[in-house]
Amino acid sequence: MTEPDHNTTHFGFKTIPAEKKVSLVADVFHSVAAKYDIMNDVMSMGIHRLWKRFTIDCSGVRPGQQVLDLAGGTGDITALFSKRVGPTGKVVLADINASMLQVGRDKLRDLGLVNNIEFVQANAEALPFADNTFDIITIGFGLRNVTDKDAALRSMFRVLKPGGRLLVLEFSKPEQQWLSKLYDIYSFKVLPTMGQLIANDKESYQYLAESIRMHPDQDTLKSMMEQAGFAEVSYHNLTGGIVALHRGYKF
Amino acid sequence: MLPLLPQIMCSAAETLLTRLIAMDPEARNRLARLQGKQLSFTLREMPLTIVLTATAETILFNQHNEPVDCAISTDLASLRLLRDPSQLTRLIKADVLQIEGDIQVAQQFSYFIQQLDPDWQQALSRYTGDALAHKISYLLHSLHSYLLLKQQQLEQLTTELVQDELQLSPTPTELQLFSEQVSQLHSSVELISQKIKQIQG
Numbered sequence: 001m002t003e004p005d006h007n008t009t010h011f012g013f014k015t016i017p018a019e020k021k022v023s024l025v026a027d028v029f030h031s032v033a034a035k036y037d038i039m040n041d042v043m044s045m046g047i048h049r050l051w052k053r054f055t056i057d058c059s060g061v062r063p064g065q066q067v068l069d070l071a072g073g074t075g076d077i078t079a080l081f082s083k084r085v086g087p088t089g090k091v092v093l094a095d096i097n098a099s100m101l102q103v104g105r106d107k108l109r110d111l112g113l114v115n116n117i118e119f120v121q122a123n124a125e126a127l128p129f130a131d132n133t134f135d136i137i138t139i140g141f142g143l144r145n146v147t148d149k150d151a152a153l154r155s156m157f158r159v160l161k162p163g164g165r166l167l168v169l170e171f172s173k174p175e176q177q178w179l180s181k182l183y184d185i186y187s188f189k190v191l192p193t194m195g196q197l198i199a200n201d202k203e204s205y206q207y208l209a210e211s212i213r214m215h216p217d218q219d220t221l222k223s224m225m226e227q228a229g230f231a232e233v234s235y236h237n238l239t240g241g242i243v244a245l246h247r248g249y250k251f
Numbered sequence: 252m253l254p255l256l257p258q259i260m261c262s263a264a265e266t267l268l269t270r271l272i273a274m275d276p277e278a279r280n281r282l283a284r285l286q287g288k289q290l291s292f293t294l295r296e297m298p299l300t301i302v303l304t305a306t307a308e309t310i311l312f313n314q315h316n317e318p319v320d321c322a323i324s325t326d327l328a329s330l331r332l333l334r335d336p337s338q339l340t341r342l343i344k345a346d347v348l349q350i351e352g353d354i355q356v357a358q359q360f361s362y363f364i365q366q367l368d369p370d371w372q373q374a375l376s377r378y379t380g381d382a383l384a385h386k387i388s389y390l391l392h393s394l395h396s397y398l399l400l401k402q403q404q405l406e407q408l409t410t411e412l413v414q415d416e417l418q419l420s421p422t423p424t425e426l427q428l429f430s431e432q433v434s435q436l437h438s439s440v441e442l443i444s445q446k447i448k449q450i451q452g
Contacts, residue, residue: 053258060317063287063304083306084313086287238254 009147012210021147022123026097028204029073029145033099035199036074037107042194049076051243055138055169056080058236058247064088065135068159070124071095071142075104081136082113092134094122095142124152129159140169144215153228160250166230172237172244173217179240187212218244257299261312269309274369281363282307289319290360295326303360310363321356324349333361 009018016024032039040048055077061067063086069078072093081091093108095101098121105119122128124139124146137156146152156166174180187209195205216224218235221244225233230248237244272278285305293300302319304311325333329347332338342348350357376384413419421429 047255049262050255050258053262054255057258057261057313057315060315062289062317062319083309083311084304086306088287 010211010214012207012214018147022096025145028207029097030099031201032199032204033074033097033103035201036100036103037076039195039199039205042198043191047239051169051238051245052077052080052140054236054238055140055167055245056084058245059136059138059165059167061085061136066133066161067091068127068129068134068137069093070122070127070137070139070156071145072138072140073097073100073104073142075108077138077140078104078117079108079111079113081138082108082117085116087116090116090118092118092120092129094120094124094127096121096123125155126151127155127159131158132161133159135161135164136167137164138167138169141171143168143170143221144211149216150224150228153225153230157229157250162250164250166225166246166248166250168221168225168246168248170221170244170246171212171215172221172241175237175241179242183242218246221246257301257314261301261314265309265312268312271367271369272309274371274374275367276370278363278367279308281366282309285310285359285363288356288359289321290356291319291322293322293324294330295324305360305363310360319352321350321352321354323357 007018008015009021010016011021011024029036044051059067059081061081061084063084065085066089067081067085069075069081069091072078072095075093078091078093085091093101093104095104101119101121108114108117120128124142125148137160139156143149143152153166160166174183188206191209192202192206195208196202199205215221218237218241222233222235225246225248229250231251233246233248235244235246272282282305286307287305289302289304291300291302299314300316300322302313302315302317304313325342325348329342332342333348339348343350372384372388375387379387414422
């Protein structure tokens, strides 16, 4: 993915000044936060829960580990991790967006998960943690909204413990041509309409569809992770490549 | 294997077991001893490893190949035999069962599952009221004992049919008598063969 200019970046299909992306993305998520979970279930037909479970499986999490759930949003992945690391471990739910963090905090509290979870409002490009802090870092459906992805990956590499692993769960490029066509119709025709009906917000879901198309494909992201310093980078395509899980280690 | 199928299975198993554990008031105490332990289970026939993690409230299911406290690997045929502890050494020697790590963890998990006694009548009474829940529970119990009785009767009937009516198989007494006769015959033959030897010699 080539950036058009040094000081500009993508916001969906639009090109905007880089410094504006954070606030524009923030607007999108302030707008969708309240309906985020129900929209996820409707849009993915519930499959997002399995994608997240697959991420947990690939993390090989053990009781007592320190986990960072970046762009954790409404806390789905955090909830799965929190049960698995137990009272001796810790999960940090970090999101740049205060509204999403608030929804996540309320939801996790309602689930009774409070003891081993911390909430941090943080920018993925400059993580406010010491070097070598976490055993596992996950970023689920968040990386494509980050302005400077390379800086974010380097920042994650820094806070990861040696031997730790990064898992990037993100929309990607479908492997088959026919699936790609079907997926295009779904995301540009059906999705914005559903967004309009359920969350009364067509633009945000239009952005979602566009931002997915602008996100680097499987191999580009893999080489980006390698450039940031990650070793043994591999990816799994899920649901025909609509979503891909990238995994990299820090040694 | 269908993609994401292990995740569906783990998710379903986790939900089911969590419900069952929540129904057993004693389970929490027993689970406390297991908390933080991980047991992995691999079937030779299937290319996946299920990992059980015990927490304070429930047992979680995952699918991965990372190191755990105790790893069990076996095949479908010997799965049944695992319940009998006296068979374990034989299975390990025959190389159908492999256990790596702390075997106590495996025993504790197995003990916990066997001891699990969900009080489903209590859970049911929340929806149907106590009276109906009792009735349903009573009905199921009598159905169970009725089926047990019928099973016993069927076994008895089959035995009688085979031994007495159709005479396909001997009764225990007949069998004993027959084997006594065989022994007698054996000793007689022995005696005769001794005598023949004496005469020859």
